[in-house]
Amino acid sequence: MxxxxxxxxxxxxxxxxxxxxxxxxxxxxxxxxxxxxxxxxxxxxxxxxxxxxxxxxxxxxxxxxxxxxxxxxxxxxxxxxxxxxxxxxxxxxxxxxxxxxxxxxxxxxxRDLMVDRSSFDRIIQAGGYVSVRTGSAPDGNAMPIGKPVADRAMEAATCIGCGACVAACPNASAMLFTSAKVSHLGLVPQGQAERDSRVLGMVDQMDAEGFGGCTNHRECEAACPKGIGVEYIAQLNRDLVRANLGSAAK
Amino acid sequence: MNSVTTIVHSSVGKKVLMGVTGLIMVGWLTIHMAGHLIMFSGQDAYNNYAHFIQSGFGLEPALLWGMRLFMLAAIGGHIWAAVALTQQNAAARPVAYAAGRQNRVTTYPARLMRIGGMFLLLYLIFHLAHLTAGVLSGSEFAMGGKPWVKEDAYANMIHGLSNPVIGVVYLLATVALGAHLRHGVWSAFHTLGLSDPRWDAIKSGLGNLVPVAIVGGFVVVVLAAMGGVFAPPDPAWHPPAHWLH
Structure with a gap:
């Protein structure tokens, strides 16, 4: 052909x-x-x-x-x-x-079809990590995590950062990417210590990079090669409100 | 960075404002729709209901203005967030796709939020002028040639909808409202963070039920007024003496 x-x-x-x-x-x-x-x-x-x-x-x-x-x-x-x-x-x-x-x-x-996606890297640098003591690996199952929670965190963690969510979004929004990266750590115990600063920093960086906002068309979810769902966007929204109320109370 | 004010200046914060102000309006609309159903109970009952609101819910006339200012603030916040987010979204993709970005799943209600919202704003201004402020009093076209009487809301409604053109405008606005709510109610819950799968049924349930109930209630009243279902208003109706002071 x-x-x-x-x-x-x-x-x-x-x-x-x-x-x-x-x-x-x-x-x-x-x-x-x-x-x-x-x-x-x-x-x-x-x-x-x-x-x-x-x-x-x-x-x-x-x-x-x-x-x-x-x-x-x-x-x-x-x-x-x-x-x-x-x-x-x-x-x-x-x-x-x-x-x-x-x-x-x-x-x-x-150049041609190649784009610079380092804006994604800077969003990760603004909080998409956990700070841990290095050393020998902890014992498996030393920190029990329920299967449904582990599954949801794992689904978010399947994000490969390809950028299709941004490309497919009518607003060029990076909410699906950012929410997956906020959630895969924020859902598990290891991510709790930095949960508030993580979401605040990553959302700030996402806006500063010039991405658009979410209007719930769900085009990102449909384009995502990993099938990551928009429920993580709602999770991010909730975490952001919670983090703001938390910092305001301190 | 990491500031308390992220919620205020971030895109997510503007969306939270959008959702909260939207839900305030949905609450208001629910009461507004339910109040209209009193039309079926006749002129005295409906005018009593209108007087209850006009007199500041039977408590204090200033409360009516408090309510109006509160709703005005909600509408203003909703529009401000919409404009700010639309500008941010337009700037986020300066170069459009040559082949045209193809949609896979989005819906017409979702795509028509901006234009529909602007139409609803224009309708709201007309509706307030038409039946709340009575600026078209005596108009042959908009009031059937009858005067607008503040205390006789029942007659105002029937005269105001006596022209089928006006009736169709009201029906169109109701359909536009339904489409706006079809996307808006679900989106508001989503934006306000109902992410857990346990909430899915409530999110989609209310997302469907609220628009159907609100639109259904308004459509029934408008069609009843246009179709002559309501008893013609008594021209001799006068407000009770104790209302007028």
């Missing part, structure tokens, strides 16, 4: 970008989307042209490095899928496929 690709090309952060069209790209339905971009790049390099720059690492859907908006959908039309887990069998012969980078002021384009 053959497809026509419209790919966003931008030579640098401040450069003007434009779509480049590759017509009749020969593809196999079993190819992943990234393998298709690889074949385009092999051809470009053979012609002495600049290859299409895109982020990728594990190519098995667990690292969070890859991501692009395909025909208006973050990570493309797959369900709970990263871009690397999207295959050409999801398209038809002759399809025109538009590929663009995540669009958010907090995710500036580095």
């Amino acid at each position: 053959k497809v026509t690709l419209k790919v966003w090309r931008q030579s640098g952060p401040d450069a003007e970008g434009a779509f480049e069209t590759f017509t009749d790209v020969p593809v196999d339905p079993a190819m992943s989307f990234l393998e298709m971009l690889d074949t385009v790049n092999v051809q470009l390099e053979a012609e002495g042209k600049e290859p299409v720059v895109f982020d990728h690492d594990c190519r098995e859907g667990i690292c969070g490095a890859c991501g692009a908006v395909v025909n208006g959908l973050a990570h493309g039309p797959g369900k709970r899928s990263t871009l690397c887990q999207l295959h050409l069998r999801s398209f038809n012969d002759g399809d025109e496929i538009t590929v663009e980078p995540w669009r958010a002021s907090a995710f500036p384009v580095v």
Whole structure:
């Protein structure tokens, strides 16, 4: 089968970008989307042209490095899928496929399809950690945690920080990411000591990075490759109110 | 950072304000709707109810203005938060997707919150001018050519809805309100932190029930007024002497 690709090309952060069209790209339905971009790049390099720059690492859907908006959908039309887990069998012969980078002021384009997601790192640095004494590992089960709580914390912890929630949100909001990172620590005992300062710091940083606010469209949840739910956003909201009331009382 | 004031200046804090002011208005609307059902009990009963409110809930006339200012503050806070958040959201994605961002799950009520909210504000101004302040008193179009009489709320309602065009405006506003609440009530609970799965039933239950109940109540009253279900107002009706001083 053959497809026509419209790919966003931008030579640098401040450069003007434009779509480049590759017509009749020969593809196999079993190819992943990234393998298709690889074949385009092999051809470009053979012609002495600049290859299409895109982020990728594990190519098995667990690292969070890859991501692009395909025909208006973050990570493309797959369900709970990263871009690397999207295959050409999801398209038809002759399809025109538009590929663009995540669009958010907090995710500036580095080059082509690659965006700078260090705003996520700064949100983590503002509180997405637990301060612990290093040394030998504690005994397993020394700190009993109920199974339902452990499961909810684990579900939040599956966030790979790919940024699809931001890309898919009508407001380019990072609430799903931030709430998952606040909750996976805030739900378990180890995260209690810094629970208030964590949510206050991370929400402050999230706003400072220029992300939008949540309007409960739930597009993030639908685009998340890990299926993380918006209930963590409600959890963050509650934690933030609680933290403010707590600090006000002190 | 980590300040007590995060709630005030953060996007989440503005949403909390949005949710709290929204729920205040929902509470008010519930009472407003229930009060309208008294129309079915006739002119005396409805006018008595209207007088109860006009006289400051039978206690102190200043209470009515207290209530009005409280609601005005809620509406003002709601609008301020909406404008501030909309600006922040617009700035968060300066470059739109060329292929158009495709929605996977969002609903029309959710997408129409801003435009619907603006329509409801315009309607509110009209509604207050029409039936609360009576500025269209005597208008052939808006009051059926009848005067607006403060104490005779029953007649005002029937005359005010005697023109089907006005009636349709009221029905449209009610539908817009229902759509706004369909997304708003659930969202308010969500924003105010009802995250635990135990609350899901209450969140979606009230999120559906509240809009249906409020819209249903208003629609029944407007349709009854338009369809002549209510007894025509007695032109000789006069407020009891003890109301007038």
